[in-house]
Amino acid sequence: MLRYLLLLAASAAGLFAQDLARMAAVADAQAAGGHFMGSVLVARDGKILFEKSYGSANVEWAIPNDATTKYRIGSVTKQFTAAAFLLLEERGVLKLDDPVSKYLPDAPAAWEKITLFHLLTHTSGLPNFTNQAGYADWKRKPATPAESIAQIRALPLEFAPGEKWAYSNTGYIVLGYILEKVTGDSYVHFLTENLFRPLGLAESGVDSNDAIVPHRAAGYVGGPGNLANAPYIDMHVPHAAGALYSTTHDLMRWAEGVYGGKLLSPAALKKMTTAYKNDYALGVNVKESNGRKRFEHGGGIEGFNSDLAYYPDAKLTVVVLANLATPRAGEFASQLAAVALGDPVTLPSERAETRVAEEILRTYVGTYQLAPKFAIWVRLADGQLTAQASGQTRLPLYPETESKFFYKQVDAQIEFTKGADGRVDGLILHQNGRSPKAPRVSDTVPERKPIDVPRSVKEACVGVYELKPGFDLTITLEGDQLVSQATGQGKAPIYPETETRFFPTVVDATIEFVKDGQGAVTSLILHQGPADIPGRKK
Incomplete structure (x- = not known):
């Protein structure tokens, strides 16, 4: 009977039974094998089309997630902060063009030209405090916004206010x-x-480590076979940048309320949803997906991931909340939205692999520049094409056609393009409803060359290094091979470029060992993507 009523509701909302079944298949595929724990919801104009929960709110007690589970939503918090400031501007309390110094008279001189608008749009130039050395220790201690600001006020700006865009949690701490x-x-x-x-959000709030919050989920890291409790973070620290918790139903009410014009004036809502730089507006991304406008923001905080998307033309809301720290929330939300909007979704398991001659595969080898500091390297070895993005793992590509390839580990495809001369000139990365192009900048891939170093150099590097509480990088010497292993992950050999810098081949990263004045290795720095993560030797 419940199933019958659910199908009726879906049909009334413009979704046929086969679409509902397809949505369930997409959701089940994302959660297969325990790779997703959390709750999802799809609604159109106030009517729930689909919702389902997976995994446990508390693994130790085997308490399942359901529609009432409360999850930390991380940076989805930012749109709430932005809406609050727009309300204050409407009430004449402040103006978004006001300089920060108006409210922080002792602000550093370098902050003089930073406005509230710059903070809201990530164009202030303030360095992101969560990327700073020592944050792993800092986040474990209670801190007021004023104390957090004091930690970063002496740091130089990364660029002049308004000149560029760079995501910065610091700006939202200042706003709080x-x-x-x-x-x-x-x-x-x-x-x-x-x-x-x-807006009727009765199950949302600012999280606290001390408060008793009914139906609050615990956060986890790892995956099947190596699940672990998430590292601790004091919830005073993220504040207006990421401290909220909520449910799928409350976030549906929020999206339909704020983007439906029930909270802000039309002028304020337009300001909130007009992109300034890098497709970012005020606390929310504004992008086109398959020709449709989308307001969206993801969130990630220890043990939790989230994504909230709203398609204004279709009045469609998609909510994905997870209490397992994986990057699946955004991909999950895009797939559910695609089904609801009538777009095709092909799961990795449904893609048929074909055979492509090795001489054709060889023409795809090279370096493709997706962004100024983000490349994709395509290699060929033993007849297998692989792709590796900056700071990420090298993954095999499987041919679907002669020019279009797919991953099996993630829902993404790479399509190679040719110029008028018939030569490969770029690729298109199809992922999460977006298809950015990357021109080919070289037909070769930079390969790192190991050198020989004395065994004593390798022996000095052996040890356990704490990258953050509960997450270590262990370095061992197996025979004459130095090997790294992160908590919950497999072993990866590392090779010397110098006597202090080593690299793995399975992922784009560098491990730099740091010595004290006596020459003893006391710590390391993991350079991976944009991050430089220090780890002290235990």
């Missing part, structure tokens, strides 16, 4: 401080009275 200062209210109370209650 200013909100409390101008309102004389706490962040949690202001949001409760001015955002949550007006």
